Amino acid sequence: MNLTRRAVLGACLTLPFARAAKAAFPDRSIRMLVGFPAGTAPDLVARLLADALKDAWPAGVVVENRPGAAGHIAAAEASRAAADGYNLLFSEIGQIAMAPSTFARLTYDPKDLAPIARVVTSDFALVVPASLPVADLDGFVAWARQRPTTFFGTFGPGTLGHFGAVMLAAQSGFSQESVHFRATGEGMTALLNGDVQGLFGSVALVAPHVRAGRLKALAVTGPQRSALLPDVATMAQLGRPGLEFEAWFGVTAPVAVPAATQVELEGPILRALANPAVRSRLQEAGFTPAPQNREAFAATIRADTARWAQVVRETGFRALE
Structure with missing residues (x-):
């Protein structure tokens, strides 16, 4: 067998292995x-x-x-x-x-x-302390309109929860001030203590507190009700479609x-x-x-x-x- 035929045969034998190696992604x-x-x-x-x-x-x-x-x-x-x-x-x-x-x-x-x-x-849920004298979203808005300022906890400026608070206040005609927390634990503690009156938090974060009776959930922001809070209406169902976000x-x-x-x-x-x-x-x-x-x-x-x-x-x- 001459060198040319050996080279061709060698290439034919190694080609399947090269293809196999290429198909092994990821190999680490x-x-x-x-x-x-x-x-x-x-x-x-x-x-x-x-x-x-x-x-x-x-x-x-x-x-x-x-x-x-x-x-x-x-x-x-x-x-x-x-x-x-x-x-x-x-x-x-x-x-x-x-x-x-x-x-x-x-x-x-x-x-x-x-x-x-x-x-x-x-999805997010608008939650308030259980001690707040409101039963639903309309009641919260009416309550907030009677106050000089309503304080909302957020987990940072420019976050979804921050914009949720700003948009709700603008749409509903009340004054709000955002209080930004570095950690979710700090924000939740402030809400549970009544230091802030509202918060848009992820459903996963707030649902345990709602089920335990420590917070009231007034609405969820997703396109449909949350499986974790099935009794809580969506913003769209409450006539506020502009407040849908996830x-x-x-x-x-x-x-x-x-x-x-x-x-x-x-x-x-x-x-x-x-x-x-x-x-x-x-x-x-x-x-x-x-x-x-x-x-x-x-x-x-x-x-x-x-x-x-x-x-x-x-x-x-x-x-x-």
Whole structure:
């Protein structure tokens, strides 16, 4: 056999192995950055998702917390990471769709993060202390109109809960002042003590206090009633459709990740979210499974970016430095 025939035969023998190696993605663990501390909603959902992906990705998903700056530290790191499919960001609405309008300067461009798949949504509930002498949303509005100022707790300026309070007050004709807390525990303590009179909190956060009788839930902000608070009407049902909003969490990757690799990432995530056991675990944790593929997730991001830019303009919110 001459050298030419040997070379051809060698190429034919190695080609299947090369194809097999190429098809082995991922062949090592995938890093998923979370921009918030352990125990927060994004962290909890990211870890539930990572566990659900064990069968599809035996090498595992390593969840790494990079808290700080409203999630911007993690977003900046992810946007500049190697575009090889092994570096992901577990994103939330604030980092991707709201930050361009709520911050004057960003250390990253959300457009440098490609949507891979939306995972869940999280509704909010307007809650007040159980001691407040109101029975429903109309009663709360009437009560607030009689006061010089009603204080609302929030978990930071420019967050969903902050805008919820501002929009409710503007729509209902009462004066409100937002009190921003660094930690959810501090905000909830202030509300339970009556130091603030209202708060838009995630349903997962406030539902235990409502069921225990420590708080009253006056409305939820999602498109339909929450399974955790089934007796509480939506804002739309109460005649306030402009106050519908929800948070979402999803997976993004550096935009330069090849399209084929993005597809390889998208598929297992969507299949995991179709698993009834996974959906049940997410629901028990207080989240609504809301999977979207890359195209649908991109459309959601575009729509929410436009919506919150309009809210910022209409409320006169001054972008944060």
